[in-house]
Amino acid sequence: MPESEEISRGLEDVNIKWTRLTTIDGEKGILRYGGYSIEDIVNSGAQVEEIQYLFLYGKLPNEQELKNFKENIEKGYNIPEYIIDTIRKLPKDSDSVAMQMAAFAAFASAETKFKWNKDTNREVAAVSIGRMSAITANVFRHFMGMSPAIPEHSDSFAKSFLKAAFGKEPTKEMVDAMNTALILYTDHEVPASTTAGLVAVSTLSDIYSGVTAALAALKGPLHGGAAEAAIAQFAEIGDENKVEDWFKNNILGGNKRLMGFGHRVYKTYDPRAKIFKSYAEKLAKNNQEAYKLFKIATKLEELGLKQYSAKGIYPNTDYYSGIVYMAIGFPLKNNIYTGLFALSRITGWQAHFIEYVEEQHRLIRPRAVYKGPEPRKFVPLKERK
Numbered sequence: 361m362p363e364s365e366e367i368s369r370g371l372e373d374v375n376i377k378w379t380r381l382t383t384i385d386g387e388k389g390i391l392r393y394g395g396y397s398i399e400d401i402v403n404s405g406a407q408v409e410e411i412q413y414l415f416l417y418g419k420l421p422n423e424q425e426l427k428n429f430k431e432n433i434e435k436g437y438n439i440p441e442y443i444i445d446t447i448r449k450l451p452k453d454s455d456s457v458a459m460q461m462a463a464f465a466a467f468a469s470a471e472t473k474f475k476w477n478k479d480t481n482r483e484v485a486a487v488s489i490g491r492m493s494a495i496t497a498n499v500f501r502h503f504m505g506m507s508p509a510i511p512e513h514s515d516s517f518a519k520s521f522l523k524a525a526f527g528k529e530p531t532k533e534m535v536d537a538m539n540t541a542l543i544l545y546t547d548h549e550v551p552a553s554t555t556a557g558l559v560a561v562s563t564l565s566d567i568y569s570g571v572t573a574a575l576a577a578l579k580g581p582l583h584g585g586a587a588e589a590a591i592a593q594f595a596e597i598g599d600e601n602k603v604e605d606w607f608k609n610n611i612l613g614g615n616k617r618l619m620g621f622g623h624r625v626y627k628t629y630d631p632r633a634k635i636f637k638s639y640a641e642k643l644a645k646n647n648q649e650a651y652k653l654f655k656i657a658t659k660l661e662e663l664g665l666k667q668y669s670a671k672g673i674y675p676n677t678d679y680y681s682g683i684v685y686m687a688i689g690f691p692l693k694n695n696i697y698t699g700l701f702a703l704s705r706i707t708g709w710q711a712h713f714i715e716y717v718e719e720q721h722r723l724i725r726p727r728a729v730y731k732g733p734e735p736r737k738f739v740p741l742k743e744r745k
């Protein structure tokens with residue numbers, strides 16, 4: 361029996377692993393990947409593939425290493441027929457993340473020979489990143505009523521994905537915004553999704569089951585689902601002039617939470633939200649619907665900050681990301697914005713799984729404090745009144 365009966369509700373401030381991957385200073389609003397600040401990475405113009413490599417190999421790649429890595433990702437583009445069929449047999453109004461789960465569960469079902477192995481883990485993870493690109497493009501194409509398509513070789517992961525999703529060459533601006541969004545969502549230490557995946561792989565279940573478990577946790581509106589819930593709330597308000605009344609009736613006077621605000625770790629402005637906001641502002645000017653929502657979002661942000669900043673509740677990464685996705689061309693539909701979050705986060709999930717399984721593996725099995733009845737005699741059904 362554990363000695364203490366104390367419970368850490370929501371596992372707040374519990375360390376479940378050490379990591380070299382990501383560090384967050386929630387008080388100062390600092391996020392670093394492998395020691396590099398998120399602002400430096402984005403301002404350098406890096407491709408997300410360099411960051412994916414950094415997460416899996418612990419260093420930035422040179423040109424040859426990057427080329428080999430991209431080839432491994434591209435091996436994942438050609439997803440088998442049964443994955444496409446799995447997606448396309450689901451109803452067209454399905455949730456995007458649940459469809460991604462079905463596809464990864466199908467991989468877990470079919471690839472029974474998977475073994476955790478230091479010599480192959482990283483290559484498998486790179487292939488899974490490529491598979492996630494093909495899966496996400498096909499999830500999108502399915503609910504949009506388009507035929508299947510898979511990503512093809514190009515000079516960038518973001519470009520191959522957008523071309524497969526939309527079926528046409530994306531503009532440079534779209535590729536740049538998608539590449540940045542992919543970088544910003546790559547990893548965030550051990551949020552609910554990463555932890556759920558870690559619990560699954562701590563049993564030495566396979567990597568695809570780990571991704572499926574992580575997707576299940578990402579889907580909820582308190583985590584990744586907020587990417588869609590935040591913009592849905594701007595759409596619900598519908599007009600810049602209605603922001604104040606909506607805030608009064610729904611947030612102050614109602615029981616709704618301001619979606620895209622608040623974070624378990626950040627007690628100040630999320631550094632990713634600042635970058636998303638600048639992209640949202642730049643891109644939305646060319647998209648009427650996105651611009652209308654951007655104006656609503658900024659006005660709502662002001663009210664939210666006035667009300668909540670003293671409590672350490674600020675915009676998080678999901679507040680403006682949906683506007684960026686909308687300006688790239690993804691409609692507010694089927695929770696695809698959370699699916700796009702997952703397309704990026706699969707890198708962080710797998711990097712944490714590998715770090716855990718290879719270097720610090722132990723079954724994750726916590727305890728619960730029993731508060732039920734004292735021992736009592738079981739009464740058979742027929743004798744029960």
Ligand SMILES: CC(C)(COP(=O)(O)OP(=O)(O)OC[C@H]1O[C@@H](n2cnc3c(N)ncnc32)[C@H](O)[C@@H]1OP(=O)(O)O)[C@@H](O)C(=O)NCCC(=O)NCCS
Binds near residue numbers: 621623
């Ligand atoms: C992310 C989140 C779940 C973290 O919450 P947490 O650390 O578990 O904090 P709690 O839910 O215990 O909330 C603490 C307090 O802040 C308030 N709060 C937190 N986020 C809030 C929000 N977005 N809107 C209004 N109030 C909020 C809670 O009502 C609670 O108030 P109380 O102390 O008066 O009861 C929470 O901020 C939230 O629900 N945000 C909205 C969803 C979202 O954007 N999620 C994406 C996260 S990246």
